[in-house]
Amino acid sequence: MEVLESHLFHITRDAEMAIQEIEADDLLETIEEGVSQRRFNSVVRMDVDEGTPDSLLDVLKENFEIDDSEIYRLPGPLALSRLRALSSVDRPELKDQSFTAAPLRQQQEGEDMFAAIRRGDILLHHPFDSFQPVVDFLRAAAHDPDVLAIKMTLYRTGRNSPVVEALLEANEEGKQVAVVVELKARFDEESNIEWARKLEREGVHVVYGLVGLKVHAKVALVVRREGSVIRRYTHLSTGNYNAVTAHLYTDIGFFTADPQIGEEASHLFNKLTGYSAKVDYVKLLVAPVNLRRRIEQMISREIEHAKAGREARIIIKVNSLVDPRIIRLLYAASCAGVQIDLLARGICCLRPGLTGVSENIRVTSIVGRFLEHSRIFYFKNGGQEEIYLGSADLMPRNINRRVETLFPVTKPSLVRQIRDRILAVYLQDNVKARRMNPDGTYTRLQPGRNQRPLNAQISLLRVRH
Numbered sequence: 464m465e466v467l468e469s470h471l472f473h474i475t476r477d478a479e480m481a482i483q484e485i486e487a488d489d490l491l492e493t494i495e496e497g498v499s500q501r502r503f504n505s506v507v508r509m510d511v512d513e514g515t516p517d518s519l520l521d522v523l524k525e526n527f528e529i530d531d532s533e534i535y536r537l538p539g540p541l542a543l544s545r546l547r548a549l550s551s552v553d554r555p556e557l558k559d560q561s562f563t564a565a566p567l568r569q570q571q572e573g574e575d576m577f578a579a580i581r582r583g584d585i586l587l588h589h590p591f592d593s594f595q596p597v598v599d600f601l602r603a604a605a606h607d608p609d610v611l612a613i614k615m616t617l618y619r620t621g622r623n624s625p626v627v628e629a630l631l632e633a634n635e636e637g638k639q640v641a642v643v644v645e646l647k648a649r650f651d652e653e654s655n656i657e658w659a660r661k662l663e664r665e666g667v668h669v670v671y672g673l674v675g676l677k678v679h680a681k682v683a684l685v686v687r688r689e690g691s692v693i694r695r696y697t698h699l700s701t702g703n704y705n706a707v708t709a710h711l712y713t714d715i716g717f718f719t720a721d722p723q724i725g726e727e728a729s730h731l732f733n734k735l736t737g738y739s740a741k742v743d744y745v746k747l748l749v750a751p752v753n754l755r756r757r758i759e760q761m762i763s764r765e766i767e768h769a770k771a772g773r774e775a776r777i778i779i780k781v782n783s784l785v786d787p788r789i790i791r792l793l794y795a796a797s798c799a800g801v802q803i804d805l806l807a808r809g810i811c812c813l814r815p816g817l818t819g820v821s822e823n824i825r826v827t828s829i830v831g832r833f834l835e836h837s838r839i840f841y842f843k844n845g846g847q848e849e850i851y852l853g854s855a856d857l858m859p860r861n862i863n864r865r866v867e868t869l870f871p872v873t874k875p876s877l878v879r880q881i882r883d884r885i886l887a888v889y890l891q892d893n894v895k896a897r898r899m900n901p902d903g904t905y906t907r908l909q910p911g912r913n914q915r916p917l918n919a920q921i922s923l924l925r926v927r928h
Contacts, residue, residue, distance in 0.1 A: 695725025
């Protein structure tokens with residue numbers, strides 16, 4: 464046959480899996496089957512090169528059962544992921560300079576992780592700070608004869624996970640190990656199924672979460688006998704227990720021996736594993752239990768401070784801001800005079816700078832070398848500052864239909880670190896930052912005449928070295 468012409472097309476299929484969890488005999492097998500069927504799902508988008516003739520498009524539309532609204536003519540490469548192959552080209556001068564993450568400084572020579580955490584809460588800002596202390600914490604727990612139990616949530620762990628290997632070692636050492644594996648983590652289903660099966664084969668207590676709720680919280684709990692006392696050590700994080708993405712995403716991890724946080728983490732795991740029905744938390748904000756209520760209360764409290772002439776300020780750093788109730792409350796705070804900065808890397812449905820609505824709100828998106836992933840909630844609170852970190856974005860799905868956790872940072876030195884050496888740096892970025900305009904468009908910030916260029920992520924890297 465003679466080839467008359469050729470044109471490229473690229474299709475995107477629906478990635479959703481319709482799972483009837485209540486009716487499923489075996490959730491793991493049901494999701495495994497859904498993953499295998501994903502490549503046969505309906506086409507929701509087709510990209511074609513600009514010169515594709517209508518006659519060929521008609522053939523594609525008929526075979527893929529799509530219409531013109533799902534077709535996009537593009538001038539450049541259709542599958543940008545193919546450009547990743549360029550990263551293997553040996554041109555170091557065109558690539559980011561490699562770096563070594565900072566080691567854990569709070570641990571004294573000869574001191575174990577548990578003693579370091581007992582001396583005071585520890586904050587790690589990844590990837591600037593190494594993720595290795597998290598792995599070391601779990602390995603220390605696995606081999607410590609005084610550790611009784613390890614409980615942990617796993618959302619996206621990746622393959623060849625040192626975190627899961629540490630849990631398997633703990634199980635071999637006779638510890639009580641309970642793991643909540645979220646099988647419904649989109650595009651990580653296969654990896655999570657593989658780890659869930661391996662953990663179950665080794666005798667680990669594996670739970671697949673709650674019916675109707677995706678478990679997105681990032682919590683690890685170690686229970687240790689110390690003399691006549693049982694002490695809980697808790698690690699909470701804004702990001703996944705994934706040693707690979709910990710080098711690529713900005714996240715904040717937090718070690719604490721706070722008894723109340725440990726107790727509430729225990730209640731959370733008891734709920735997830737089906738042993739209790741804890742209805743409220745004091746220190747932790749847990750969705751869908753009390754997270755929305757507490758966030759709305761703290762925003763409302765800033766409104767009251769502003770009306771009374773006290774210091775009122777809100778800084779929120781999230782991936783996405785979509786929730787209508789919280790957006791309306793932030794508008795009300797702006798109208799009351801509260802100064803608000805929103806660091807929203809992705810979707811933001813709030814419009815800043817609207818007269819009489821959001822004049823005191825600024826929205827900034829930072830897209831740089833690392834994927835901004837940490838969630839930080841700062842409230843001035845009339846001078847009695849409060850900071851919460853955690854896994855939740857301000858979206859209805861996160862607040863209403865997921866298990867999420869936000870945790871307080873109360874140690875004064877850590878509050879100052881987050882306020883002055885993390886949030887303040889991001890708010891000064893004039894290289895990678897884009898500021899949202901009232902019409903929803905973005906303008907890339909530029910250094911002023913007397914300003915020095917400041918790339919927040921590069922600045923944070925330099926501080927650590």
